[in-house]
Amino acid sequence: MEIRRDLMLLWIVTILLFQNASNVEGRHQVIKKHKKKSSSKGSPAYAPSPEEPISQSPNYPPPVPSDPSDPPAPEDPNDPTNSSKNCIFDVTSYGAVGDGETDDTAAFTAAWKEACQVESGVVLAPEDHVFTITSTIFSGPCKPGLVFQVDGVLMPPNGPDCWPKSDSNKQWLVFYRLDDMTFTGTGTIEGNGKDWWELPCKPHRGPNGSTLPGPCNSPALIRFFMSSNLVVSGLRIQNSPQFHMKFDGCEGVLIDKLSISSPKLSPNTDGIHIENTKSVGIYNSVIGNGDDCISIGPGCSNVDIEAITCGPSHGISIGSLGVHNSRACVSNITVRNAIIKDSDNGLRIKTWQGGTGSVTGISFENIQMENVRNSIIIDQYYCLTKACRNETSAVYLADVAYRNIKGTYDVRSPPIHFACSDSVACTNITMSEVELLPYEGVLVDDPFCWNAYGNQETLTIPPIDCLQEGMPQKLAESSLYDC
Numbered sequence: 079m080e081i082r083r084d085l086m087l088l089w090i091v092t093i094l095l096f097q098n099a100s101n102v103e104g105r106h107q108v109i110k111k112h113k114k115k116s117s118s119k120g121s122p123a124y125a126p127s128p129e130e131p132i133s134q135s136p137n138y139p140p141p142v143p144s145d146p147s148d149p150p151a152p153e154d155p156n157d158p159t160n161s162s163k164n165c166i167f168d169v170t171s172y173g174a175v176g177d178g179e180t181d182d183t184a185a186f187t188a189a190w191k192e193a194c195q196v197e198s199g200v201v202l203a204p205e206d207h208v209f210t211i212t213s214t215i216f217s218g219p220c221k222p223g224l225v226f227q228v229d230g231v232l233m234p235p236n237g238p239d240c241w242p243k244s245d246s247n248k249q250w251l252v253f254y255r256l257d258d259m260t261f262t263g264t265g266t267i268e269g270n271g272k273d274w275w276e277l278p279c280k281p282h283r284g285p286n287g288s289t290l291p292g293p294c295n296s297p298a299l300i301r302f303f304m305s306s307n308l309v310v311s312g313l314r315i316q317n318s319p320q321f322h323m324k325f326d327g328c329e330g331v332l333i334d335k336l337s338i339s340s341p342k343l344s345p346n347t348d349g350i351h352i353e354n355t356k357s358v359g360i361y362n363s364v365i366g367n368g369d370d371c372i373s374i375g376p377g378c379s380n381v382d383i384e385a386i387t388c389g390p391s392h393g394i395s396i397g398s399l400g401v402h403n404s405r406a407c408v409s410n411i412t413v414r415n416a417i418i419k420d421s422d423n424g425l426r427i428k429t430w431q432g433g434t435g436s437v438t439g440i441s442f443e444n445i446q447m448e449n450v451r452n453s454i455i456i457d458q459y460y461c462l463t464k465a466c467r468n469e470t471s472a473v474y475l476a477d478v479a480y481r482n483i484k485g486t487y488d489v490r491s492p493p494i495h496f497a498c499s500d501s502v503a504c505t506n507i508t509m510s511e512v513e514l515l516p517y518e519g520v521l522v523d524d525p526f527c528w529n530a531y532g533n534q535e536t537l538t539i540p541p542i543d544c545l546q547e548g549m550p551q552k553l554a555e556s557s558l559y560d561c
């Protein structure tokens with residue numbers, strides 16, 4: 079455990095050093111790399127690709143026989159448990175067809191079950207195949223070093239009509255109770271989301287552009303739940319029915335070199351969502367979708383996001399927090415060297431009226447905006463129905479820094495909007511080298527602030543006179559904001 083964590087830290091440090099040395103270059107390379115199919119070959123540190131003979135690596139010791147009293151296995155080269163085959167559990171050896179139609183679920187669960195038993199086992203979905211599986215929970219605990227490698231295409235049944243009625247329609251691929259696991263490959267996770275997006279309960283998908291009420295479940299494509307020391311890298315993930323990737327109750331997550339995409343108007347297709355998850359690095363990825371590029375929910379801390387391109391999207395979002403008077407705690411979040419383009423929001427913090435807890439230690443640095451609406455926004459009046467009352471408590475926001483945020487904004491909304499709660503002011507907002515110009519046309523609304531305190535280290539463009547200096551006179555009862 080201890081060693082694994084150190085290793086993870088070493089990776090993160092290595093990445094940071096590398097990125098700092100070649101920031102601008104790196105950003106351009108990200109995009110190029112994702113266009114090539116061979117992206118994971120360039121990153122041997124993360125996951126074995128099928129070309130790399132795993133058995134020769136000292137990191138991958140031979141598997142321990144499951145039961146020493148078993149008779150020796152017959153000499154069958156096709157025996158999928160054959161240990162000299164480098165602990166690779168190829169799903170086609172378990173009956174997966176991969177023709178884009180056959181249900182291959184049983185083969186995947188069988189391969190998983192055996193890979194789970196050996197150290198550094200690899201579940202392999204090989205290239206040149208299109209595998210279909212139904213909603214499945216791949217659960218642990220497993221031996222450490224497990225790899226789920228998709229080099230081909232892996233997809234769920236096509237839309238709600240083909241979804242088995244007995245399956246959960248809230249999630250598809252679920253990884254549960256795992257420690258030290260990698261999800262990687264040169265392949266594609268195809269969500270087949272189109273028919274889910276068209277459901278009449280989705281925003282503006284009903285008759286005549288209406289939204290019909292009612293439960294509107296759609297499956298999140300990939301979910302990691304109650305797991306630790308995870309690496310997700312290299313994959314293309316697209317067209318999710320709902321969130322593309324979701325981490326809940328996890329600790330130690332490294333995301334690298336992903337390409338996530340779905341259309342601009344696909345509803346609720348957040349790229350990467352984390353909640354109740356700590357120690358997360360998200361690097362070198364390109365995300366374009368119909369909702370938040372990255373969303374950070376309650377209970378997240380120590381999150382480092384770097385070299386990300388978002389757009390189209392709804393930007394990078396902390397929240398929404400404090401719904402139904404809940405306590406929300408988010409701290410130590412860093413977003414650096416990102417590009418946000420053609421998006422409905424840029425850097426957003428949103429909380430509901432009536433919550434408690436706090437959001438502290440948030441740093442946005444070196445962000446390039448291109449045609450972004452609400453480039454910088456704090457909204458403590460978040461409400462989906464426009465019928466939310468102002469309440470006497472709120473999630474407390476403090477120590478939020480915006481440094482070197484430059485580029486263009488969509489003039490339909492003011493580029494800077496700090497709507498802090500009446501009951502508790504936002505404090506210690508730092509603005510430094512924030513320079514935003516209209517993408518086209520002229521500024522319609524000036525920057526807006528309400529109950530927002532902080533300081534400008536340099537003059538902000540457009541000028542933001544409404545940010546109040548110093549600290550507010552009253553900071554209400556502090557135990558409400560404890561975390």
Ligand SMILES: *[C@@H]1O[C@H](CO)[C@@H](O)[C@H](O)[C@H]1NC(C)=O
Nearest residue numbers: 151152153154155157160162
């Ligand atoms: C394992 O597979 C290899 C070739 O793939 C074969 O040479 C070897 O005999 C097999 N061993 C066992 C124990 O089945």
Ligand SMILES: *[C@@H]1O[C@H](CO)[C@@H](O)[C@H](O)[C@H]1NC(C)=O
Nearest residue numbers: 278284285286287288289290
């Ligand atoms: C949709 O609009 C058309 C034409 O305006 C109308 O005839 C129809 O009744 C409307 N349908 C619904 C469900 O409102």
Ligand SMILES: *[C@@H]1O[C@H](CO)[C@@H](O)[C@H](O)[C@H]1NC(C)=O
Nearest residue numbers: 357358379380381382410412
């Ligand atoms: C903040 O998070 C980073 C990782 O993003 C971590 O290295 C650092 O130790 C954290 N700082 C504190 C004070 O916990």
Ligand SMILES: *[C@@H]1O[C@H](CO)[C@@H](O)[C@H](O)[C@H]1NC(C)=O
Nearest residue numbers: 459465466467468499500528
């Ligand atoms: C809530 O407070 C804000 C800021 O004082 C104000 O603009 C808004 O009208 C209030 N909303 C309601 C429903 O009272």
Ligand SMILES: *[C@@H]1O[C@H](CO)[C@@H](O)[C@H](O)[C@H]1NC(C)=O
Nearest residue numbers: 439440476477478479506508
């Ligand atoms: C204000 O926030 C910055 C981080 O943005 C932090 O370093 C500093 O200590 C905070 N100042 C106060 C007075 O809390």
